[in-house]
Amino acid sequence: MVFAQGSHQNGCPVVRTHEVCRHYEMGQTVIRAIDGVSLEIRSGEFTALLGTSGSGKSSLLNLIAGLDRPTSGSVIVSGNDLSKLSRQELAKYRLHTVGMVFQSFNLIPSMTLLENVELPMRFAEVDRNRRDGLARDALERVGLANRIEHRPSELSGGEQQRAALARALINQPKLLLADEPTGNLDSHTGTEIMELIRDFNRSLGMTVAMVTHERTLAERYASRLVFLADGKLVGDQANASPETVGKQAGGRE
Amino acid sequence: MKAYDLAELAVRNLRESILRNSLTTVGISVGVASLVAMLSLGIGLQQLASKRLRQSGLFDTVVVTSRRELRNFGGRNDDAGPAPAESPALDEPARQQIERLPNVVEAYPDIRFITELRFDNKPHLTMVAGLPFSAKNNEAFDGIQGGFFSADTAPEVILQKAFAEELLGMKRNPGSDDTNVADVARPLLGKELVMRYAERVETPGLNTTPATTTTDQENAGSSYSVISREQPLKIVGVSDLDPDSLRGAAHARVFLPLKLAENLHVMQPSNLRDTTRAFSNTPTYSTVSVRVKSPRFIEPVEATIKKMGFNTFSITDATRNLRQFFAILDLFLGIFGSLALAVASIGIVNTLVMAILERRREIGIMKALGASDVDVQKLFFAEAGAMGLLGGAVGVGLGWMIGRAINLGTNIYLKRQSFPPADFWAVPWWLVGGAMVFAIIVSLMAGLYPASRAARLDPVQALRYE
Numbered sequence: 106m107v108f109a110q111g112s113h114q115n116g117c118p119v120v121r122t123h124e125v126c127r128h129y130e131m132g133q134t135v136i137r138a139i140d141g142v143s144l145e146i147r148s149g150e151f152t153a154l155l156g157t158s159g160s161g162k163s164s165l166l167n168l169i170a171g172l173d174r175p176t177s178g179s180v181i182v183s184g185n186d187l188s189k190l191s192r193q194e195l196a197k198y199r200l201h202t203v204g205m206v207f208q209s210f211n212l213i214p215s216m217t218l219l220e221n222v223e224l225p226m227r228f229a230e231v232d233r234n235r236r237d238g239l240a241r242d243a244l245e246r247v248g249l250a251n252r253i254e255h256r257p258s259e260l261s262g263g264e265q266q267r268a269a270l271a272r273a274l275i276n277q278p279k280l281l282l283a284d285e286p287t288g289n290l291d292s293h294t295g296t297e298i299m300e301l302i303r304d305f306n307r308s309l310g311m312t313v314a315m316v317t318h319e320r321t322l323a324e325r326y327a328s329r330l331v332f333l334a335d336g337k338l339v340g341d342q343a344n345a346s347p348e349t350v351g352k353q354a355g356g357r358e
Numbered sequence: 359m360k361a362y363d364l365a366e367l368a369v370r371n372l373r374e375s376i377l378r379n380s381l382t383t384v385g386i387s388v389g390v391a392s393l394v395a396m397l398s399l400g401i402g403l404q405q406l407a408s409k410r411l412r413q414s415g416l417f418d419t420v421v422v423t424s425r426r427e428l429r430n431f432g433g434r435n436d437d438a439g440p441a442p443a444e445s446p447a448l449d450e451p452a453r454q455q456i457e458r459l460p461n462v463v464e465a466y467p468d469i470r471f472i473t474e475l476r477f478d479n480k481p482h483l484t485m486v487a488g489l490p491f492s493a494k495n496n497e498a499f500d501g502i503q504g505g506f507f508s509a510d511t512a513p514e515v516i517l518q519k520a521f522a523e524e525l526l527g528m529k530r531n532p533g534s535d536d537t538n539v540a541d542v543a544r545p546l547l548g549k550e551l552v553m554r555y556a557e558r559v560e561t562p563g564l565n566t567t568p569a570t571t572t573t574d575q576e577n578a579g580s581s582y583s584v585i586s587r588e589q590p591l592k593i594v595g596v597s598d599l600d601p602d603s604l605r606g607a608a609h610a611r612v613f614l615p616l617k618l619a620e621n622l623h624v625m626q627p628s629n630l631r632d633t634t635r636a637f638s639n640t641p642t643y644s645t646v647s648v649r650v651k652s653p654r655f656i657e658p659v660e661a662t663i664k665k666m667g668f669n670t671f672s673i674t675d676a677t678r679n680l681r682q683f684f685a686i687l688d689l690f691l692g693i694f695g696s697l698a699l700a701v702a703s704i705g706i707v708n709t710l711v712m713a714i715l716e717r718r719r720e721i722g723i724m725k726a727l728g729a730s731d732v733d734v735q736k737l738f739f740a741e742a743g744a745m746g747l748l749g750g751a752v753g754v755g756l757g758w759m760i761g762r763a764i765n766l767g768t769n770i771y772l773k774r775q776s777f778p779p780a781d782f783w784a785v786p787w788w789l790v791g792g793a794m795v796f797a798i799i800v801s802l803m804a805g806l807y808p809a810s811r812a813a814r815l816d817p818v819q820a821l822r823y824e
Contacts, residue, residue, distance in 0.1 A: 167818050170726070172725070172726055172817045172818050172821075173818050192730070192731055193730050193731065193732065196725070196728055196729065196730035196731065196733075197728070197730070199725070199726065199727070199728040200727070200728025200729075201728070205726050205727075207726075207821070211719070211722075211723045211726070211821065212723075213720055213723060213724075215370065215371075215374050216370075224724070224727060225727045225728055227359055227360075227363045227367070228359055228724075228727065228728045228729045228730070228733055229728065230359065230360055233362070233363075272727070276728070
């Protein structure tokens with residue numbers, strides 16, 4: 106639970122996949138969602154995983170998130186080979202090492218924003234009286250201080266996604282994984298979210314891996330673009346000039 | 359996840375689909391209620407039966423008699439010498455020795471005699487018995503009006519209700535038990551009656567010459583005179599004790615404190631020779647009643663007393679059969695009662711499986727956020743347990759009320775049939791606690807499958823599910 110702050114960690118690999126495959130059996134046929142992908146994501150990078158639908162980008166993200174296990178190959182995050190972890194250890198890994206945001210926000214509808222943000226801390230057995238303050242701070246940071254007691258259904262999509270971001274980061278993960286975070290948002294709200302993510306990437310040095318199918322969005326915010334097609338890596342380029350004003354992109358690659 | 363958080367989440371989840379979970383909980387309540395009602399009925403009947411038996415004194419009392427007496431019953435009158443070693447006298451030291459045996463509550467001599475009691479200048483002939491002071495605490499005198507003897511030697515009497523009615527000149531309708539003890543007691547309590555009796559008095563000096571005998575032709579070492587005495591006695595209590603009960607003294611209708619009765623040295627109708635023989639030194643008794651702590655000690659105590667050289671009498675087999683009968687009855691009642699709970703547990707399985715389908719996505723989210731399989735499993739267990747706890751608590755209350763209602767209804771019926779009311783139904787604390795624990799255990803078992811299914815849920819699929 107070390108706060109991954111500062112960009113001095115730049116360069117050391119956080120995620121390393123080696124010839125990773127994820128195959129599904131559908132009756133007689135085998136679907137190769139991921140088919141031998143070797144990829145390295147370094148600390149502090151903002152990587153965009155691009156591809157058409159069915160290209161395997163979300164499957165790759167799920168493998169890195171520890172939500173799914175590879176059929177073969179390895180996924181190593183912060184020195185842990187995920188395929189060798191037990192289910193219990195994998196849950197711990199998801200709890201402390203990665204934070205996730207989804208296209209459909211995935212807040213729990215019966216809980217207030219505060220409770221939603223608090224939830225991962227319950228699993229982490231954080232002390233009750235510390236939880237409340239931490240969750241409030243996190244919601245304040247994403248600009249939802251006045252929405253704390255609201256339920257997700259009472260909020261706009263952008264607000265929900267900001268709450269989801271606060272929740273993803275509440276246990277101070279090393280890695281933020283975002284699966285089409287703007288997919289359900291209009292372009293204006295989407296931009297707000299992307300800027301928030303970029304802000305986390307810049308100010309906290311948070312390593313970000315984002316799945317998207319919008320190339321323009323990726324080019325505007327990501328420092329690196331990874332292209333997938335049919336479960337294979339088909340392109341990997343540094344995005345030397347993400348649309349930045351004032352601040353430096355933090356020279357990667 | 360910490361227990362408190364788990365409970366909180368479980369309760370909030372239960373509240374989310376309040377109707378369905380309430381219905382499931384009601385199902386458990388009905389199950390627990392039927393179990394409690396059935397078992398309380400069984401326990402109540404058992405308590406009623408064993409109370410009646412305890413009051414009768416049949417099952418925790420060993421009646422001890424001397425073997426000498428038995429010999430005399432056999433008609434042998436050649437008892438000239440000292441008693442053989444194997445048949446000691448049933449006297450005060452022997453009584454004390456018996457009383458000191460393990461698991462013996464008390465051993466008291468049975469003193470009873472028929473004598474005349476004068477009340478309002480009218481004579482009444484009846485059986486009088488000495489009552490040990492310990493009888494104060496036994497259930498036989500639960501229904502007493504007035505009070506128990508103030509001391510073991512107090513000149514006081516407790517009247518049996520029928521005798522009290524006789525004193526008052528009340529006529530009883532045969533077969534009915536309608537007169538209230540309190541009504542009978544009110545005019546009598548505190549009044550005095552006079553007991554006329556025959557006292558044995560040792561004739562001094564005569565016991566030094568063995569040849570001399572007086573009233574008794576037997577070869578006793580002493581002699582006594584019989585003197586007519588009067589003893590005023592204050593009526594302190596009127597008991598509704600069944601006159602046929604064996605507790606204390608069978609068929610006695612008037613009770614004296616035992617020590618008082620002993621001190622009066624009343625001529626007893628029982629075996630005159632035995633009494634006279636030992637009169638010179640310590641009192642000898644025709645029978646001693648030995649009360650043991652519980653019916654299961656009857657056998658060992660009886661065996662020990664037999665070894666001491668006395669005859670004993672008790673009834674033990676009957677209680678064993680009775681206990682067996684009630685164990686089987688309780689078992690059957692319990693099984694019938696549990697059937698409803700079994701059905702209710704299927705309701706829990708159903709509810710939780712439904713909840714998994716509904717909350718598939720939520721489970722997926724929790725897993726994505728880092729909830730372990732165990733966390734999810736515990737959450738579903740907690741929900742099942744909470745339903746069990748709540749259902750159990752409500753069910754115990756409901757069962758209590760059902761039992762109460764059955765009891766009330768039965769008593770109304772009994773009253774119409776002119777029977778005394780009785781408690782057929784009892785809810786001891788262990789049943790309350792046991793039923794709740796049972797409800798929780800059944801609920802948790804019902805939660806076993808849903809919980810493990812929820813725990814195994816694949817988060818990727820669960821999150822894809824819209």
